[in-house]
Amino acid sequence: xxxxxxxxxxxxxxxxxxxxxxxxxxxxxxxxxxxxxxxxxxxxxxxxxxxxxxxxxxxxxxxxxxxxxxxxxxxxxxxxxxxxxxxxxxxxxxxxxxxxxxxxxxxxxxxxxxxxxxxxxxxxxxxxxxxxxxxxxxxxxxxxxxxxxxxxxxxxxxxxxxxxxxxxxxxxxxxxxxxxxxxxxxxxxxxxxxxxxxxxxxxxxxxxxxxxxxxxxxxxxxxxxxxxxxxxxxxxxxxxxxxxxxxxxxxxxxxxxxxxxxxxxxxxxxxxxxxxxxxxxxxxxxxxxxxxxxxxxxxxxxxxxxxxxxxxxxxxxxxxxxxxxxxxxxxxxxxxxxxxxxxxxxxxxxxxxxxxxxxxxxxxxxxxxxxxxxxxxxxxxxxxxxxxxxxxxx
Ligand SMILES: Cc1ncc(COP(=O)(O)O)c(C=O)c1O
Numbered sequence: 001x002x003x004x005x006x007x008x009x010x011x012x013x014x015x016x017x018x019x020x021x022x023x024x025x026x027x028x029x030x031x032x033x034x035x036x037x038x039x040x041x042x043x044x045x046x047x048x049x050x051x052x053x054x055x056x057x058x059x060x061x062x063x064x065x066x067x068x069x070x071x072x073x074x075x076x077x078x079x080x081x082x083x084x085x086x087x088x089x090x091x092x093x094x095x096x097x098x099x100x101x102x103x104x105x106x107x108x109x110x111x112x113x114x115x116x117x118x119x120x121x122x123x124x125x126x127x128x129x130x131x132x133x134x135x136x137x138x139x140x141x142x143x144x145x146x147x148x149x150x151x152x153x154x155x156x157x158x159x160x161x162x163x164x165x166x167x168x169x170x171x172x173x174x175x176x177x178x179x180x181x182x183x184x185x186x187x188x189x190x191x192x193x194x195x196x197x198x199x200x201x202x203x204x205x206x207x208x209x210x211x212x213x214x215x216x217x218x219x220x221x222x223x224x225x226x227x228x229x230x231x232x233x234x235x236x237x238x239x240x241x242x243x244x245x246x247x248x249x250x251x252x253x254x255x256x257x258x259x260x261x262x263x264x265x266x267x268x269x270x271x272x273x274x275x276x277x278x279x280x281x282x283x284x285x286x287x288x289x290x291x292x293x294x295x296x297x298x299x300x301x302x303x304x305x306x307x308x309x310x311x312x313x314x315x316x317x318x319x320x321x322x323x324x325x326x327x328x329x330x331x332x333x334x335x336x337x338x339x340x341x342x343x344x345x346x347x348x349x350x351x352x353x354x355x356x357x358x359x360x361x362x363x364x365x366x367x368x369x370x371x372x373x374x375x376x377x378x379x380x381x382x383x384x385x386x387x388x389x390x391x392x393x394x
Contacts, residue, residue: 001054003369007267007344010368011303016342018364019282020267021353025058025369027262028349030379032062035259038230040237041251044068044088046215049256049350053081054369055263060085068254072098075106086110090177090212090254092137092153093118099125112137112177114155116166123170134167135175135212136160138200140193145181145216146224147294154178157196161204168206175210175252176200182257182351184216185226187235194239201243208245212252219261220376221347222297229258229378257350262374264349267303270341276314278333280343283318283325285359287352288345291316291327299346299375300331308336320360346375 001023004010010020035043044066045059051074056067060082067078070091075098078085088110089102102108103126110133113119119134126132139154155163160176168174176197180189190213201208213236218226240251266287272279284292291298313330314337333343356365373380 001367001369003371005370006372007265007301007370008303010267010370011342014366016267016366017269017281018366019269019286020366020368021287021348022265022267022368022370023052023054023349024263024265024372024374025054026371027374027377027379028055028058028260029062030377031259031262032059032064034229034379035253035255036063038233039253040233040240041253042066044252044254045259046254046256047074047078048354050260050263050352050354051077052353053077055260055349056081059259064259066252072101075102075108079106088133088254090135090137094121096121096125103129109133110135113167114153116163119163119167119170128170130170130172132171133173133175133210134171135177135210136164136167138176138178138193138196140178140180140196141189142179142181144184144186144189146183146185146218146296147290148181149179150181157200160200161206164200164204164206173209174207175212176208177210177212177214177252177254179214180216182216183218183221183224183226185218185224187227187232189216190232190236191239194236194243198243208249210250210252211240211243211245212254214253215255215257217253217255217258218378219257219347219350220378222299224296258378260349261347262349262377262379264347264352265370265375266345266348266352268343268345270337270339270343271319273338276312277317278314278331278337278343279317279319281319281362283316283320284327285320285322285325285357286318286362286365287348287356288316288318288327289355290351291329292318292324295328297329297331298348300333301344301346301375302334302337303342303344308334310335319362322359344375
């Protein structure tokens with residue numbers, strides 16, 4: 001991949017006709033360092049968020065050596081790129097063949113479950129091996145999340161104790177995991193979930209070896225300004241002190257978005273303008289899914305040397321024929337923006353290229369590395385990022 005010192009210099013050099021997906025490795029490194037130094041436990045990376053080998057390698061080189069995967073393909077991808085990685089198969093519903101191959105071919109020992117049927121499946125597919133680490137996915141409130149994951153997975157409190165006792169006989173190490181929902185905007189969510197674990201572990205009188213607080217840690221987007229990550233970590237640390245944990249109980253987290261959102265920018269071209277509608281060459285079937293279906297606003301910047309400094313709100317349409325290919329924003333851009341201009345769309349490192357499809361033939365994508373800082377950051381200049389967001393500049 002070619003390197004550029006900014007999106008502007010990339011556009012000057014390439015005048016790209018298709019979208020360019022950019023990676024900022026320093027942003028992944030900074031985020032990893034922050035989690036490794038401040039989270040009160042082990043940090044795993046949720047591979048689904050952005051499985052690009054360059055991201056996996058950057059995180060590994062920065063010290064993240066445990067990975068949360070959701071499929072056999074992700075198991076194989078991580079093993080191929082990082083042979084020494086510790087891989088944890090934390091999707092609560094898996095196919096038997098996937099469990100078997102993960103265990104026998106890829107040396108995976110950690111699996112999640114949320115039912116008796118899944119436990120029995122894991123047991124049968126590993127020939128009733130006892131060297132397993134099994135994590136029960138608990139159902140918890142997702143009320144503070146911008147993107148709720150509730151409903152699909154998770155054991156309700158009422159059946160948790162029976163299931164934990166059943167699992168304890170089938171593994172070497174037993175854990176509980178949960179997910180408060182993606183882009184969780186209030187640290188209280190983790191406290192509420194951990195209080196639920198406290199009640200269950202007291203009533204079950206069972207030793208828990210791992211508590212995995214999941215993902216959900218937020219990133220910065222215009223219109224969504226979460227508390228600093230330090231507040232999330234201290235809320236978790238305080239809530240953990242109230243649970244009687246074994247001395248050797250490990251605490252894990254498995255962030256996706258917070259580790260990699262800042263690593264991505266997409267450079268798009270304006271193909272047409274109709275009043276406040278901009279027709280750009282990437283969209284919800286490409287790298288901008290969250291801007292469409294979830295209505296996320298990304299920070300944007302028009303990449304040109306001169307023109308109006310007045311900003312006005314725009315709606316984006318993507319390149320396909322489908323009317324779902326709309327990103328309502330609003331995105332603040334120069335009032336005289338027109339066909340032929342380029343836009344940098346920031347904070348696209350999470351759930352962006354991972355969701356890209358070739359729908360309608362829009363499958364040409366260039367990739368590049370950018371060496372400058374992300375447009376906004378939770379890690380370095382959080383204060384200036386927040387003031388830029390508040391001033392409506394992004
Ligand atoms: C099991 C699991 N862990 C971690 C994550 C990462 O979540 P986030 O990107 O919100 O941190 C997800 C996302 O869906 C998940 O399903």
